Amino acid sequence: GAVVSQHPSRVICKSGTSVKIECRSLDFQATTMFWYRQFPKQSLMLMATSNEGSKATYEQGVEKDKFLINHASLTLSTLTVTSAHPEDSSFYICSAKEGQGTGNTIYFGEGSWLTVV
Amino acid sequence: DAKTTQPPSMDCAEGRAANLPCNHSTISGNEYVYWYRQIHSQGPQYIIHGLKNNETNEMASLIITEDRKSSTLILPHATLRDTAVYYCIVTSYGNKLVFGAGTILRVKS
Numbered sequence: 001g002a003v004v005s006q007h008p009s010r011v012i013c014k015s016g017t018s019v020k021i022e023c024r025s026l027d028f029q030a031t032t033m034f035w036y037r038q039f040p041k042q043s044l045m046l047m048a049t050s051n052e053g054s055k056a057t058y059e060q061g062v063e064k065d066k067f068l069i070n071h072a073s074l075t076l077s078t079l080t081v082t083s084a085h086p087e088d089s090s091f092y093i094c095s096a097k098e099g100q101g102t103g104n105t106i107y108f109g110e111g112s113w114l115t116v117v
Numbered sequence: 118d119a120k121t122t123q124p125p126s127m128d129c130a131e132g133r134a135a136n137l138p139c140n141h142s143t144i145s146g147n148e149y150v151y152w153y154r155q156i157h158s159q160g161p162q163y164i165i166h167g168l169k170n171n172e173t174n175e176m177a178s179l180i181i182t183e184d185r186k187s188s189t190l191i192l193p194h195a196t197l198r199d200t201a202v203y204y205c206i207v208t209s210y211g212n213k214l215v216f217g218a219g220t221i222l223r224v225k226s
Binding site: 004006032034036043044045046049091093095097104105106107108109110111 | 158166212
């Protein structure tokens, strides 16, 4: 299947700083990408939907000013956690939809572990 | 989005078929059934998806009932590496995938 890559796979940052996570579709163009967060022993929680060239759509309860999403090209979306705090420590996962239409496959990245100290 | 119901956990003997059920009684006509799995500390892996016909690929088979209110994912010869959380998801317009709790499949030797 298609490959979605995230970077970094693990990051540790100090409280109050910002950290950026990249999500790339390596062998296909993704007009739509999605960002999730997963806490230990819980399911994935959708944070936002990112469309190339337009503003992201955030799920209810997700602070758009804290989790900045940029989808500047058809192969790259970034998530920036601003002013990170220990409670933001989590597993962040992106996914990308191959092609357009409602029946296309969505592939996930390997995930990025964020630890805020 | 249509809600899905899956058993919280299942066990399967290595080499046997694993049959994972999913109920989605409120599915609408244009919604697809997707299956993903997540092995510990990794991103979800796509397995298969379908609309109304049964589907098969190199990983699994998807059997969707005629009324589309339920489906079964079949792993024909389960191995220890198939131990994972399996998610059945019904999509809404725009393919936003909303994850439930899934089924923990434990394959035992």
